[in-house]
Amino acid sequence: MTTTNYLTRKEELILLAVHKLGDSASLVRVLEVLYESTGREWTMGNVYVPLDRMTKLGYLKTRIGESTARRGGKAVRYYTLTRFGKESLSELKRIHDTMWNGITDPAPEN
Amino acid sequence: MGKRFHRPPRIPSWVLRRFIPESDNTFLSGDFDEVYNNILEKRGRTAARRWYWIQLLCWIPLILWNSMRWSMTMFKNYLKITLRNLRRQKAYSLINIAGLSVGIACAMLIFLVVRYEFTYECFHENADRIFRINIEHTKLERNYSSRYSPVPLAPAMCEEIPEVTHFARIAELRQIQVAYGDRKFYEENVRFVDPGILEMFTFPLIAGDKNTALSDLHSIVITEEMAVKYFGKEDPLGKTLVLLNRMPLWVKGVIKNHPASTNIHPDFLVPLENLRALFDDNFFDNWVSQQLFSFVMLAEGASAAEAEAKIQHAFNRHVRQDDGRLLSLDRLNRMHLFSDTAPTGNIDSLVILLAVGGLILLIACINFMNLATARSAKRAREVGLRKVVGAAKRQLIRQFIGESLIYTAISMVLALFLVHVFLPVLNGLTGQSLVLSQIYQKCILASMAGIFLFVGFVSGCYPAFILSSVQPTTILRGTMETGKQGVLFRKILVVAQFAISIILIISTMIFGRQLNFLLSKNLGFKKDGIVVIRNDRSTSRQTLQPLKSELLSDSRVLGVAGSQMLPSSIGMYNTVTWEGALEGREISIMFNRVDYDFLKTFEIGLVAGRQFSPEFPGDMRAESGAGGMENSRSIIINEEAMRQFGWENPIGKKVIESYDEERTHYNVVGVIKDFHFNSLRESIRPLKLFCSTSNNRYISVKIPLKDLDETLKFIKRTWKRHYPDVPFDYFFLDRVFEQTYQAETSLKKLFHYFSGLAVFIGCLGLLGLASYAAERRSKEIGIRKVLGASSQQIVMLLSKDFSRWVLAANIFAWPAAYFAMRSWLGGYAYRINLNSQLVYFFLAGAAALSIALITVAFQSVKAALTDPVKCMKVE
Structure with a gap:
């Protein structure tokens, strides 16, 4: 079964960010990672909706974490990859690697 | 951190x-x-x-x-369930959809009517930059505003004020004879205008050149309709039309016919300079008398308020002394409804209509809510099951609102159909000319979407909340009292619905009463049996005596009078001061020029003094330049003028024209009773009558109502003999009078229909509720019948409840209707006394009650007549 068909590019990036963050993938941290790597401000909704969708599709699972004063005493929720999520991500990587194999960066050299 | x-x-x-x-x-x-x-x-x-x-x-x-x-x-599932329900409960769905679609159709029709009134003049591309200069007189006893302004005003403003880029003056002359060969007609819509009018206003030319069509003094531009009327299939360009028998003009352009939604609809455009031949030289430089409409167009982005101030300032420089005239700008696209000066439309009645539309829509929504909540028991099991399987309350609410949106959508389609069918009927009622294609415009579609969402949500939300809060355990165990939810709410809704219906019925009746009052009020003059003949401008200066004596020689003619204006529509006024007035005090006073027989023919009573008579040569008004000794003439005033002058004994007192440089004195020789010379919306204003036998624009002939045709033929024959060149153009005075109340008449008719529909929709809902009640209590009815209850008793039992609600509705409807009607009647100077009309309140209540009872009885009788065995057998 091809597992990655259903993910958009935005979702891929977010999935990758969750993976990168390991155990500390909260919405806010995902937002930060995305900002650092893409250089673009992501809105809350733009991250939450894919996270929610991927959770519902079984790529991610959630875990309730600690509550801090900074959050107004509200608990944080962490996202982690499920087994299915990990498989999909690795398949994605494989596809990407295969595609890139043997070609160079198309950006014009300066 | x-x-x-x-x-x-x-x-x-x-x-x-x-x-x-x-x-x-x-x-x-x-x-x-x-x-x-x-x-x-x-x-x-x-x-x-x-x-x-x-x-x-x-x-x-x-x-x-x-x-x-x-x-x-x-959603797919919801849709399936909705359609299944719709099919399964046909009667219920039918009632629901019928009520909703009639309601929506009413609201849409009303919306169209109201919107139409708002589109007046909007087709002019520059409508938001074109302004009419109005003049308010502030120095008079009572302030009067006028739409007319002095002739030199507009060009002077255009020259002196940079913001004013264009101007166009429009002078109306009515009853102008236009001739092409031997085709002669009297035209109402000949307008003398500045050439700039074609630039400012959107009068698209279909022949001729916009820039030159009016540049020549002897040119004329006509509408398509007139081109056909005068020239048939011939090419109108270059043809000659003769105005007033002496003014040959060449057709240089043909404009498209005007849309119906305009008050500026000239059929003939003639360069204004031609008026030099008709009036004295003073006409074009006179800053005092107000003769024509002045329109100015401001530069793009110019502020109207600033321009207004500048125009006022410039105006003050031109008039010699500050005469208290205040200029204001009236924007073209607001003129019809919002002009401070005699708006042609009636915004009040539009507001009333909109309110009626809203109320009808509300009644329709209430119907839907009522029926849906009453039926909720039937749906409760479904809801219970959904909940057990895991539906959240939110989803259920969404489901039921969605359901009502589907019903609304179906009703909407039906409503559109109804609108298509009834639009011509509506046009007949309002005199508007709405076209079907106008429905499908952005704003209409948007408002339809608005109505759709409003109706869908309002009518869906209550049942949605009721149903979604059902406890699944009680429902599935079967212990729930079905149909008990929202009983109180339902009662309130029915009461509200009937209250609205009763208010509408009362309003209809009071409207009718007021209108009858207006039409039948003793006006102070006799309007019945008066045939009015329009006279030509040129022949109106001749003496009427030969015609008069010949007409009067016939016994059927009871009286003949010539006058400048009819007693039902005196529109001219000027300002006067009077003997014994404090320094600088002036009032504005209406005037009319009449001949010796005017008072007698219209049976206007004298309070003091005498009528005009040939025995007093001083009665006759000298028409021009009567200087020296002989500048005192006789006038007759009305009681209101006497009151405002503050005179005890008016005979022989003097009235002085204040704008007249010679300050002509007039002797009061008689006082007449007040009569209504304008619409009864206004109170009676001061009036003076001059005696003149050479201002016979209208010739009023009083005749008995029997043998009308014969008498008219006789008058026509006599007329033709005396005035062979003037067409015999006549009308009945009381007809004119009815036209004055056109707005009221059409409002009354609209109210008739719409309140009828409101009651109809309300009854549909009641029918549904009654059938539901009968169904729910069918077992009880069965048992009662078995135990010996008679059919009448059963009917009573079922009707009692509903009649109680309708009676309660009266309690709310009466005060609301009372206050609404009181404020509406407040707009009329002469009105019925509302307190004496209270019987109509009871009548409306009784009518609503009996209609409701008939509706309910229909169902109750059916329930009472069913075989008890049948309903008891069901388990």
Whole structure:
């Protein structure tokens, strides 16, 4: 079964960010990672909706974490990859690697 | 990192919480708080707040879209269930949809009518830059506004004020004879205009050149309709039309026919300079008398208020002394409804109509709610099961609102059909010319979408909340009292519905009464049996005596009088001061020029003094330049003038024309009783009558009502003999009078229909409720019958409840109707006494009650007549 068909590019990036963050993938941290790597401000909704969708599709699972004063005493929720999520991500990587194999960066050299 | 927690701004966070899925609420708002705090620390409060708002704006559409995507699957199921229900309960669905579609159709028709009134003059491309200069007289006893302004005003303003880029004056001359060969007609809509009019207003030319069509003094531009009327299929360009028998003009252009939604609809455009031949030289330089409409067009982006101030300032420089005239600008596209000076439309009645439309829509919604809640028992099991399987309350609410949206959509389609069918009927009632194609415009479609959502949500929300709060355990165990929810609410709704219907019925009746009152009020003069013949401008100067004596020689003619204006529509006024007035006191006074027989023919009574008579040569008004000794003439005034002058004994007192440089004195020789020379909406104003036998624009012939045709033929024969060149153009005075109350008449008719429909929709709902009640109590009825209850008793039992509600509705409807009607009647100077009309309140209540009872009885009798065995057998 091809597992990655259903993910958009935005979702891929977010999935990758969750993976990168390991155990500390909260919405806010995902937002930060995305900002650092893409250089673009992501809105809350733009991250939450894919996270929610991927959770519902079984790529991610959630875990309730600690509550801090900074959050107004509200608990944080962490996202982690499920087994299915990990498989999909690795398949994605494989596809990407295969595609890139043997070609160079198309950006014009300066 | 700071340790303090900063609370995000209250309003956006409250809004945000509404849009966060329930299960994720704490985490997500925590996330929001965290990022907000981070930004606040790094970049300050403003940046953080801005971020929060932006997030909010991006959040809502995303979330809505997301949730919609998820509910698509459920939606299919909802749709299936809805359609299944619709098919299974045919009568119920029929009542629901019929009520809704009639209601929506009413609202849409009313909306169309109202919108139409708002489109007046809007087809002119520059409508928001064109202004009419109005003049208000502030130095008079009572302020009068006039739409007319002095002739030299507009060109002077255009020259002196940079903002004014164009001007066009429009002088109306009525009853102008236009001739092409031997085709002669009297035309109402000949307008003498400045050539700039074609530039300013949107009068598209279909022949001729816009820039030169009116540049020549002897040119004329006509409408398509007139081109056909005078020239048939011939090419109108270059043909000659002769105005007033002496003014040959060449047709240089043909404009398109005017749309119906305009008050400026000249059929003939003639260069204004031609008026030099008709009036004295003074006409074009006279800053005192107000002769024509002045329109100016402001530069793009110019402020009307500033221009107004400048125009006033410039005007003051031109008039010699400050005469208290205040100039104001009236925008073209607001003139019809919002002009301070005699608006041609009636915004009040539009507001009333809109209210009626809204109320009807509300009644229709109430119907839907009522029936849906009453039926909720039938649906309760479904709801219970859905809940058990895991439906959230939110989903159920969505389901039921969706259901009502589907019903509304079906009704909407039917309503559109109804609108198509009834639009011509409506046009007949209002005199408008709405076309079907006008329905499908952006604004109409938008408002239809608005109505759709409004009706769908309003009528769906209550049943949705009732049904979604059902406890699944009680329902599935079967212990729930079915149909008990919202009984009180339902009663309130029925009461509200009937209250609205009763208010509408009462209003209809009071409207009718007021209108009859207006039409039958003793006006102070006799309007019945008066045939009025329009005289030509040229022949009106001749003496009437030969015609008069010949007409009067026949016994059927009871009286003949010539006058400048008819007693029902005296429109000219000037200002006077009077003997014994304080220095500088002036009043404006209406005037009319009449001949010796005027008072006698219209049976206007004298209070003091005498009528005009040939025995007093001083009665005759000298028409021009009567200087020296002989400048005192006789006038007759009305009681109101006498009151305002403050005279005890008016005979022989003097009235002085204040704008007249010679300050002509007039002797009062008689006082007549007040009569209504304008619409009864206004109170009687001061009036003076001059005696003149050479101002016979209208010749009124009083005849008995029997042998009308014969008498008319006789008059026509006599007329033709005396005035062979003037067409015999006559009308009946009382008909003119009815036209004055056109607005009221059409409002009354509209009310008749719409209140009838409101009652109809209300009854549909009642029918549904009654049948439901009968069904629910069928077992009880069966048992009662078995135990020996008679059919009458059963009918009584079922009707009692409903009649109680309708009676309660009266209690609310009466005061509301009373106050509404009182404020409406307040707009009339002469009106019926509302307190003496209270019997109509009772009548309306009784009517509503009996209609309701008939509706309910229909169902109750059916229930009472069913075989008890049948309903008891069912288990």
